[in-house]
Amino acid sequence: MEERLDIVFAALADPTRRAILAMLLEDDMAVTDVAEPFAMSLAAISKHLGILTRAGLISQEKRGRVKWCKLEPDSLRDASIWMQGFGQFEAVNLDAFERFLEAELNSDPPGPA
Amino acid sequence: MEERLDIVFAALADPTRRAILAMLLEDDMAVTDVAEPFAMSLAAISKHLGILTRAGLISQEKRGRVKWCKLEPDSLRDASIWMQGFGQFEAVNLDAFERFLEAELNSDPPGPA
DNA sequence: GCAATCGTCAACCGTTTGGTTGAATATGGG
DNA sequence: CCCATATTCAACCAAACGGTTGACGATTGC
Numbered sequence: 001m002e003e004r005l006d007i008v009f010a011a012l013a014d015p016t017r018r019a020i021l022a023m024l025l026e027d028d029m030a031v032t033d034v035a036e037p038f039a040m041s042l043a044a045i046s047k048h049l050g051i052l053t054r055a056g057l058i059s060q061e062k063r064g065r066v067k068w069c070k071l072e073p074d075s076l077r078d079a080s081i082w083m084q085g086f087g088q089f090e091a092v093n094l095d096a097f098e099r100f101l102e103a104e105l106n107s108d109p110p111g112p113a
Numbered sequence: 114m115e116e117r118l119d120i121v122f123a124a125l126a127d128p129t130r131r132a133i134l135a136m137l138l139e140d141d142m143a144v145t146d147v148a149e150p151f152a153m154s155l156a157a158i159s160k161h162l163g164i165l166t167r168a169g170l171i172s173q174e175k176r177g178r179v180k181w182c183k184l185e186p187d188s189l190r191d192a193s194i195w196m197q198g199f200g201q202f203e204a205v206n207l208d209a210f211e212r213f214l215e216a217e218l219n220s221d222p223p224g225p226a
Numbered sequence: 227g228c229a230a231t232c233g234t235c236a237a238c239c240g241t242t243t244g245g246t247t248g249a250a251t252a253t254g255g256g
Numbered sequence: 257c258c259c260a261t262a263t264t265c266a267a268c269c270a271a272a273c274g275g276t277t278g279a280c281g282a283t284t285g286c
Contacts, residue, residue, distance in 0.1 A: 002128055009126035013119055014274085018195075025199060031233060044275055046234060065232050065283040073199045080196050083125075086134060086186050127244080145262060157245055159264060178253035178262050 004056075008079045011055035016040075017048050024058060024071040031060075031067050114191070117169075121192045124168035129153075130161050137171060137184040144173075144180050 011017055020034055035045035049069060052058045056075040061068050124130055133147055148158035162182060165171045169188040174181050 002131075005131065006126055006128055009122050010273095012196075013122035013126055015115055015119060016274090018115075018118065021199065032231085040274090041276065042233070043235085043277080047274075050234090062233090062282095067233065071199065076196050076199050080193065082131075083189050083193050083196070086138060086184065086189050123243095129244090143262080144264095153244090154246065155263075156247080156265085160244075163264095175252095175263090180263065 005079055005082060007055045008057065008075065011051050011057055012079075014048070014051075016045075017052055020045075020048060020052065020069075021057060021071065024069055028068050028070045031069065034069055118192055118195060120168045121170065121188070124164050124170055125192075127161070127164075129158075130165055133158075133161060133165065133182075134170060134184065137182055141181050141183045144182065147182055 016038060019038075023029060023034060023037075031046060031049060032042065034049065035042045038045060049058065049060065053060055057072055059070050059072050061070070129151060132151075136142060136147060136150075144159060144162060145155065147162065148155045151158060162171065162173065166173055170185055172183050172185050174183065
């Protein structure tokens with residue numbers, strides 16, 4: 001769970017990758033179309049997409065010869081939660097946050113997909 | 114504004130640095146004390162603290178020969194906001210956590226540390 | 227069937243990163 | 257004044273990163 005944060009934050013630490021995520025927020029895209037606005041090779045973009053995929057931030061599905069890229073917004077959840085522990089509640093310690101997460105998990109049966 | 118995100122996310126992408134932030138959440142600490150639980154040299158920790166400082170995540174103030182490290186929780190706000198842009202996370206939000214803390218506070222007088 | 231398109235792989239390159247060690251620079255205390 | 261403590265600096269190292277290029281395997285359309 002901890003090393004997942006490593007990968008997610010590292011993936012977010014690159015401006016090209018963040019730009020790609022922003023593009024995918026609008027719509028799913030093929031690899032070639034993702035690459036189009038960037039001043040770098042297709043191979044480089046392909047690598048970036050691999051990193052985003054390994055981080056779980058996007059998913060890729062091949063249909064025909066075109067590989068479609070899709071944002072996976074839920075994947076940011078853990079990282080966001082981790083950050084909220086520091087951001088807004090400075091005086092609050094992690095124990096309280098952990099208790100919160102546990103309580104939420106126990107009390108709240110998963111909502112509809 | 115964009116490159117600030119680079120630095121912040123990169124700083125967060127290391128488990129040692131995240132652990133340091135968690136420690137500083139409890140209390141301000143001297144560099145030597147920060148280093149104590151880690152299996153690496155003081156110089157390495159000093160570098161990590163430099164990175165966290167440059168990212169604005171902590172601040173350092175020298176009093177006498179001791180340099181005190183202090184969490185700067187506000188610094189995570191921009192990154193958090195950026196992430197919320199992707200969030201259909203809905204589930205764990207600040208409001209829920211605040212209600213939890215309130216409930217906890219009302220029902221359970223805080224035990225000693 | 228063949229050529230064009232889509233995407234990845236492999237090798238390479240320069241830079242950055244995370245760590246080490248040893249010396250250097252304050253500062254404080256007896 | 258001298259020694260111990262607190263911290264950083266500088267040089268070095270291996271590994272990872274972000275990019276390139278060229279070859280390659282699928283798939284599609286004519």
